[in-house]
Amino acid sequence: MSITDVRIPAIDPSVDRTIQLVTAGAGAGSTCTPELAAGPWNFDGAPGYGPGSSMGDVIPVGSPRQGELPRAYRDATAEELDERIRTAKATLGDRVVILGHFYQREEVVRHADFVGDSFQLAGAATSRPDAEAIVFCGVHFMAETADLLSTNEQAVILPNLAAGCSMADMADIDSVQECWEQLEELYGTAPDADGRVPVIPVTYMNSSAALKGFCGEHGGIVCTSSNAETVLEWAFERGQRVLFFPDQHLGRNTAKAMGVPLDRMPMWNPRRPLGGSSSDDLTDAQVILWHGFCSVHRRFTVEQIDRARAEHPGVRVIVHPECPMEVVDAADEYGSTDYITKAIAAAPAGTTFAIGTEVNLVQRLAAQYPQHTVFCLDPVICPCSTMYRIHPGYLAWVLERLVAGEVVNQISVGADVADPARVALERMLAAVPPVAPRGAHPEA
Numbered sequence: 001m002s003i004t005d006v007r008i009p010a011i012d013p014s015v016d017r018t019i020q021l022v023t024a025g026a027g028a029g030s031t032c033t034p035e036l037a038a039g040p041w042n043f044d045g046a047p048g049y050g051p052g053s054s055m056g057d058v059i060p061v062g063s064p065r066q067g068e069l070p071r072a073y074r075d076a077t078a079e080e081l082d083e084r085i086r087t088a089k090a091t092l093g094d095r096v097v098i099l100g101h102f103y104q105r106e107e108v109v110r111h112a113d114f115v116g117d118s119f120q121l122a123g124a125a126t127s128r129p130d131a132e133a134i135v136f137c138g139v140h141f142m143a144e145t146a147d148l149l150s151t152n153e154q155a156v157i158l159p160n161l162a163a164g165c166s167m168a169d170m171a172d173i174d175s176v177q178e179c180w181e182q183l184e185e186l187y188g189t190a191p192d193a194d195g196r197v198p199v200i201p202v203t204y205m206n207s208s209a210a211l212k213g214f215c216g217e218h219g220g221i222v223c224t225s226s227n228a229e230t231v232l233e234w235a236f237e238r239g240q241r242v243l244f245f246p247d248q249h250l251g252r253n254t255a256k257a258m259g260v261p262l263d264r265m266p267m268w269n270p271r272r273p274l275g276g277s278s279s280d281d282l283t284d285a286q287v288i289l290w291h292g293f294c295s296v297h298r299r300f301t302v303e304q305i306d307r308a309r310a311e312h313p314g315v316r317v318i319v320h321p322e323c324p325m326e327v328v329d330a331a332d333e334y335g336s337t338d339y340i341t342k343a344i345a346a347a348p349a350g351t352t353f354a355i356g357t358e359v360n361l362v363q364r365l366a367a368q369y370p371q372h373t374v375f376c377l378d379p380v381i382c383p384c385s386t387m388y389r390i391h392p393g394y395l396a397w398v399l400e401r402l403v404a405g406e407v408v409n410q411i412s413v414g415a416d417v418a419d420p421a422r423v424a425l426e427r428m429l430a431a432v433p434p435v436a437p438r439g440a441h442p443e444a
Contacts (some may be wrong), residue, residue, distance in 0.1 A: 319356030
């Protein structure tokens, strides 16, 4: 999807401009913290996920941090940065390809050659093998995936190294390996009469390259919210049960829709012996869920849905499967960001949508489809704190360094991890979901 020609619609797609107005007292609404109005470089030197992150999200020691952004970029106006990005991109031409996640700021995503969810961008990373550099406007695990799928000659660049993911950090390789050892001790390793092994590991795309490598080494696979059901079907054909990490909600919502009973989906808390479950519960399990979650999607509630229905009779409520189960159950439909985007695009004019996903995408869709009423379920403006670390200043900086012949903020995955991780990713890319997305409730 190319969006190099941008027209500012009647509805402003910029979350940043909205936050600036709200914090200045010139706009309606509220934001989760006024610090979001400041440039992210103000927080690069301190550990943490940045303004807007949950108080409970504790960043691991040693997480990447971004060095100081040169003053010329920090002091530049929005218009100046926009022009610098356009000029640098034009100069580089086919030497660079820019990937932008749906949750990115409007001021960044407008410069992307491809815009999509993690599944789509994983494919896009392979589409320009002749480009010298892939600039990934997303978060760290996405850039790692692009490095795994791109050629050895290509450099993958993350504009701000501090753009991590709290969900991805909730499952680290040491904890997963310890879990696996305990499960092997409980289940053994011998396949059953149908040739299915005791357990198959499945990692969500929102995880480190090390965990993708773990899955590749142990007969497992990667999934995204677009193909989670297809991936679980793949796993159930090969294993008696699944270990699903790091997002419990995507795993629970997907497996429940496939008919897996809730009492056969025990939780694994890495801080407790046997994950906090009994050996009987684990033996009877079909899906073992890791104790992880997305702080953005955990903000959505059933009360918000009830309020949307009361204030907008006939509203169509669509939420992301990273939302808690009770929220998914209360919605009309659920699906990936791509599912949400396509549902809005295909709806008859005049439809009202209440959307439960990250606000940058929701506000952009509201601007892109003015024939509808589209709003975020959460009235408090609180974007993904780590996606928000990618600011036009960083994008201008990495592109102008490329023009000068210098690669900065390169993301590289070592061969010992990369080789098995590619195996798991290739299995994911082959697990193409049905043409008609399965996300709607039967009555929807």
